[in-house]
Amino acid sequence: MYKELAKQYEPQIVEDRTYKTWIDGGYFKAPCDPDKKTYTIVIPPPNITGQLHMGHALDNTLQDILIRYKRMQGFDTLWLPGTDHASIATEVKIVEKMREEGITKDDLGREGFLVRAWDWKKQYGGRIVEQLKKLGSSCDWSRERFTMDEGCNKAVKEVFVRLYEKGLIYRGNRIINWCPECRTTISDAEVEYEDQAGHFWHLRYPFKDGSGYIELATTRPETMLGDVAVAVNPKDERYADKVGKMLVLPLIGREIPVVADEYVEMDFGTGVVKITPAHDPNDFEVGARHDLPIINCMTDDAKITEDYPKYAGMDRFAARKAIVKDLEEGGYLIKTEDYTHNVGTCYRCHTTIEPRVSLQWFVSMKPLAEPAIEAVRDGTIRFIPDRFSKNYFHWMENIRDWCISRQLWWGHRIPAWYCADCGEITVSKGTPDVCCKCGSKNIEQDPDTLDTWFSSALWPFSTLGWPDNTEDLRHYFPTNTLVTGYDIITFWVSRMIFSSIENMGKAPFDTVLIHGLVRDAQGRKMSKSLGNGIDPLEIIATYGADALRFTLATGNSPGNDMRFSNEKVEASRNFANKLWNAARFVLMNLDENEPAPHIPANLALEDKWILSIFNKTVRDVTEALDRFELGIAVQKLYDFIWDILCDWYIELAKIRLNADDEEAKKTVRAVLVYVMSNTLKLLHPFMPFITEEIWLTLPHEGETIMLSDWCKYSEDLNFAAEEEQMNKIMAAIKGVRNRRAEMNVAPSKKAELFIATADADTFAVGAAFFKRLASASDVQIAPDFAIDGAVSVVTDACTIYIPMRELVDFEAERKRLNKELDATEKQLAQIDAKLSNAGFLAKAPEAVVEQQKQNREKLAEKAANIRAELEKLN
């Protein structure tokens, strides 16, 4: 006896249990079978500090859909999971927690801090992994990795040493982006620019010789402490005679020259720029060109240094106020304008970045970027949608060297040792005992760590075992699809591409599937500060993981943002419930020894019809998935399940199920089982839990739907004639329902139907359908009827009379028919215009012309039928 299902689907009691059976069954584990074609995805590793948010939910839903689809198609499928150590984010969190306990990093020291950090990782690092499981993610957890595990560390050191030896990693004194809050460098990619209201202070710098002054303007007066020159454009005649003269820096008294440099725009401000090489990237370059000194006036937490006693220890913004006040009092301030300018901020803490000159490690990007650009240009790697390749090119073609050293403790420590005796740098994979040049034992490792993204950049191969030549690496690399949001193309995707080409000689993946942001119902970005974030785990608890996944997949087109609302999840939940109840219907009709899914003999018209449509759905869904149009795929399934299967086929199936013909019952049960169980397969990647639950309850072969075979399109199931026949019947049924609804006739009030048609065979087969679906008490079919006082329904295939004398308003009938005739003739005229257009006949594809001709036939039939009917009414 088949299991009685609850009236409503309850995800809460199904999901955890089902996930456990998948884990216990080892179904997620990639077999590493050398004879099979592989399909590999590496997860964008979430930060260990993170909690699952909607962005993760979307990203991982898309990956799981692809992975489950490919797994069912028979690929040796690996979805490799893991987490990112997220150096800044994690260190900031740990330091915050320490602050609450009144401890500083210095109190603990490096070793002590790292012990704490690893403890923290142990405690919280697994949290997001557990949350991914709630979503149904079919990752191979046996291969789970961490960007700072031993293997990743080995890969990081290997790459660092290789690039250093090739001269592609170097150490240099350059101007970098400094975050005074995080007290570390950050890369160009990590700077976020935002418009800020500020001021434009016009200052006068007097000439040393007393010959007046030069006027300039600045948005950052506090940096004047580090001014070493004033620059004008060499073509600027206004200042031609001033170039080379000396100025006296106000408040400080330092003597600085006027230099000429192309960098200065003549028509901006006064055409004069003060030059502060230590605190501005452009000034740094000007300074280098003119051999100017670099005077740093700030500490690493952006306070004025001891060199300027009056301002020493003041924060840069306090110093700004004080200096402006002093300039004003000294008569150096000409005027102050309001001014909005773009200020660089730290992407983590949004503190204003302080450009700063310091000794850091860099990756030389130009040589690495070139082949990485080429890989996308020649199609080795494809972005979906394609437009993101433009962003990628733009970024890569204008790339500057990548600052990779961070003044943090949580991360991969830079494998470089400095010799206190000879100053040589020893870069080594192992831990060296002596200086590589002089042999001195007096060496010390660089205290800095590497940018988090340095290790993430190696993720597609470090996770497979590189630099060791492992079986996994040989088998699963290169990976196939990378799924991620457009916001980290520059941070991560581009760096994986060049790292992989450089170290593996191959692109890391062939396709980058880009998705957008999940926004709130009003279209705002979900953020902590707005408090408008929706917790995916709460959605899962309320509506189920399948409903969440379905919502995220539905209407999601690559690269576009989407809005999330509870209404949408409710619609998805309702869909799950609809499916559940369709399954209940199938199950309650099954025989005790129901055979496994198969296509029975003696198919009825409606059986062939649904098999034909199902077959097309298989094709459409498969093609959509292959094109990464997951939103379209899921829409096709929704329509098939709700409209075709539930609204029509199940209703039609009831006719035979409620009758006494045992053979017919057997057939319809088999079709139901076949269509239901195969539809579940198509839906499984999107809604894994409910499909498994139902599939296992139905007759099935195999232990899990996860490992069942994906459906294939079959020409044998293409029943075009039956589809056409069903279309005629369905149009007639809809017409009758429509008429009855217009007349407010209750479904319980049955009426006899007289179907006048030249196609008696078709309607004879469908006669029972009208009883079931169009409230017919009986159906008569003949070429023509002369019914007195009936309502009529006209289609292109028939005219149906509903004898409802008491309800008929002949005047209204005439009006309605005339209206319908007008509409039909209008359509007819449109088609005729086309068909009489020589250009159309000559140039349109034959199939299109044929289609139009067929449509014309149908419309003409319908018009004729309406005219005949009007004739009768007169």
Added chain:
RNA sequence: GCGCGUUUAGCUCAGUUGGUAGAGCACUCGCUUGACGUGCGAGUGGUCAGCGGUUCAAGUCCGUUAACGCGCACCA
């Protein structure tokens, strides 16, 4: 400044290589229909942002304008 995206029903969005505009939600009317009221049936609602072009044919391709949004680069 350069580049990109969006603009389709009241709302949120789909719309495959051009071939008679779709869904969900909302709304209106009707329904204890032996799977499901998280449901069933029927319906209202659209000069596909504007203009121009290519084409036999444009929501779809090209150009242009506008509004909104995003990215990159910035003039101190």
